[in-house]
Amino acid sequence: MPATSNPNGHFTGHAIAVDVVLLTILGGTLKLLLVKREQAPYRGAWALPGGLVSPEESVDDAALRELQEETNIGNIYLEQLYTFGEPNRDPRGRVITVAYYALVNWQQFQLKARQRVTEASWFPVKRLPPLAFDHRRIVDYALERLRNKINYTTVGFQLLSRQFTLTELQGSYEVILGQRLDKRNFRRKMLQLGILKGTRDFKANGRQRPARLYTFTEPKVIKLQEKGIIVPY
Amino acid sequence: MPATSNPNGHFTGHAIAVDVVLLTILGGTLKLLLVKREQAPYRGAWALPGGLVSPEESVDDAALRELQEETNIGNIYLEQLYTFGEPNRDPRGRVITVAYYALVNWQQFQLKARQRVTEASWFPVKRLPPLAFDHRRIVDYALERLRNKINYTTVGFQLLSRQFTLTELQGSYEVILGQRLDKRNFRRKMLQLGILKGTRDFKANGRQRPARLYTFTEPKVIKLQEKGIIVPY
DNA sequence: TGACAAAGTGTACGGGATACACTATATTTT
DNA sequence: AAAATATAGTGTATCCCGTACACTTTGTCA
Numbered sequence: 347m348p349a350t351s352n353p354n355g356h357f358t359g360h361a362i363a364v365d366v367v368l369l370t371i372l373g374g375t376l377k378l379l380l381v382k383r384e385q386a387p388y389r390g391a392w393a394l395p396g397g398l399v400s401p402e403e404s405v406d407d408a409a410l411r412e413l414q415e416e417t418n419i420g421n422i423y424l425e426q427l428y429t430f431g432e433p434n435r436d437p438r439g440r441v442i443t444v445a446y447y448a449l450v451n452w453q454q455f456q457l458k459a460r461q462r463v464t465e466a467s468w469f470p471v472k473r474l475p476p477l478a479f480d481h482r483r484i485v486d487y488a489l490e491r492l493r494n495k496i497n498y499t500t501v502g503f504q505l506l507s508r509q510f511t512l513t514e515l516q517g518s519y520e521v522i523l524g525q526r527l528d529k530r531n532f533r534r535k536m537l538q539l540g541i542l543k544g545t546r547d548f549k550a551n552g553r554q555r556p557a558r559l560y561t562f563t564e565p566k567v568i569k570l571q572e573k574g575i576i577v578p579y
Numbered sequence: 580m581p582a583t584s585n586p587n588g589h590f591t592g593h594a595i596a597v598d599v600v601l602l603t604i605l606g607g608t609l610k611l612l613l614v615k616r617e618q619a620p621y622r623g624a625w626a627l628p629g630g631l632v633s634p635e636e637s638v639d640d641a642a643l644r645e646l647q648e649e650t651n652i653g654n655i656y657l658e659q660l661y662t663f664g665e666p667n668r669d670p671r672g673r674v675i676t677v678a679y680y681a682l683v684n685w686q687q688f689q690l691k692a693r694q695r696v697t698e699a700s701w702f703p704v705k706r707l708p709p710l711a712f713d714h715r716r717i718v719d720y721a722l723e724r725l726r727n728k729i730n731y732t733t734v735g736f737q738l739l740s741r742q743f744t745l746t747e748l749q750g751s752y753e754v755i756l757g758q759r760l761d762k763r764n765f766r767r768k769m770l771q772l773g774i775l776k777g778t779r780d781f782k783a784n785g786r787q788r789p790a791r792l793y794t795f796t797e798p799k800v801i802k803l804q805e806k807g808i809i810v811p812y
Numbered sequence: 813t814g815a816c817a818a819a820g821t822g823t824a825c826g827g828g829a830t831a832c833a834c835t836a837t838a839t840t841t842t
Numbered sequence: 843a844a845a846a847t848a849t850a851g852t853g854t855a856t857c858c859c860g861t862a863c864a865c866t867t868t869g870t871c872a
Contacts, residue, residue, distance in 0.1 A: 404665050553838075554839070554847070555838045556839090745820090785818085818869100825861085828860095830856080832853105832855095838849100842846090
């Protein structure tokens with residue numbers, strides 16, 4: 347039991363953990379990064395990357411550090427999701443966890459993952475194995491938040507490379523929302539938002555007409571987030 | 580210092596606190612409930628109601644309990660806001676705080692608040708005194724979230740009594756958004772949402788024509804939250 | 813009974829969400 | 843070199859909703 351009191355009785359010790367819901371698109375489906383637990387409890391079970399917060403670091407930093415340590419991925423923007431504070435969510439005793447989530451482009455991540463410490467793997471969110479602790483609940487919460495958030499922010503872009511085609515962008519929205527979108531309406535909407543800039547490059551995808559590559563123009567995003575982006579359909 | 584490790588070295592103790600941003604409308608302005616600190620640090624300063632989480636209770640329960648203890652207000656819905664986890668936000672040592680917020684109807688609260696333990700008072704959010712710890716930052720964050728949330732949820736209703744006039748409802752939206760709304764558009768929008776039910780009662784407000792009282796029809800709200808409520812203007 | 817003050821009501825305009833199908837073109841195959 | 847392929851890329855009509863805007867109604871109180 348971790349709970350302790352210091353001499354003056356004003357503080358009670360709790361263990362604080364962080365857990366990271368990291369999502370990507372791979373093969374046209376949304377996938378979640380899981381690591382295999384090497385210690386009890388739930389030894390051998392799949393779990394979210396994460397671990398305990400050290401006394402000297404911020405909670406945000408702990409999330410980044412754990413992700414770095416367990417999956418060798420770093421330098422990404424983690425958004426705080428929710429804090430889960432039920433007394434019995436960890437069989438070892440009282441552990442409160444602060445959950446984070448992020449979307450990453452799989453290709454960029456793949457490179458960094460070569461020399462991993464922990465066994466890690468991507469699972470389609472529609473077919474997850476049994477998860478340790480209450481991690482399933484955390485994942486469900488993250489997915490719900492994501493589907494909501496894609497309607498008024500630019501999270502859909504985090505899944506793509508720096509340059510991307512409009513078809514790829516539409517695909518990331520479709521995977522997150524779980525529904526098909528109309529090509530003409532989607533393109534008109536995205537282009538008129540003014541956050542995309544066409545490049546002179548094209549992407550050849552086999553034996554069809556190559557598609558123009560676009561980039562994301564950061565500066566205009568802030569204003570949009572105030573107004574709220576509404577995606578077609 | 581509260582930080583401790585247990586024998587096996589796997590757990591590190593942290594103090595977990597909760598803080599509650601409780602808002603109401605009083606005299607046409609948005610007000611925040613603050614309590615006067617009776618102990619060091621920041622003794623005598625105004626602070627958010629809150630305190631440390633006990634080992635046996637959930638974080639949500641702790642927020643409700645602290646609010647009950649310090650202000651004698653209970654039985655309200657607290658929404659989790661954000662977890663603040665910087666290492667040096669409390670001069671006593673490492674304290675991570677989970678912030679909550681809620682809107683209440685002042686008249687209902689007033690009754691309950693008569694017999695308070697701690698000195699507490701409502702302050703207009705535009706003229707707050709210096710606050711203890713990083714509570715100012717927490718308040719600012721709550722206000723930002725609230726202004727955002729009122730556009731797609733029904734938080735504006737929590738400020739009112741069970742029966743209310745459309746003018747009162749509009750007033751609560753105006754106070755939160757900090758801008759005037761058009762009466763005709765506001766009424767049309769609210770009525771067509773289908774979440775209001777007119778009663779046969781009227782509220783006489785002096786020497787004008789009395790206004791019809793409405794109630795809020797809970798069941799339809801869930802569907803609306805999926806679609807998102809857009810308030811006129 | 814007349815003044816008061818807030819309650820309550822309608823319409824015109826513009827923009828954007830929606831529905832819907834064909835042409836353009838680089839690549840690969842024959 | 844011509845034909846087949848498969849995705850890229852494009853326009854229009856409709857409808858709903860957000861917006862702007864001002865006068866009439868009515869219970870109360872002097």
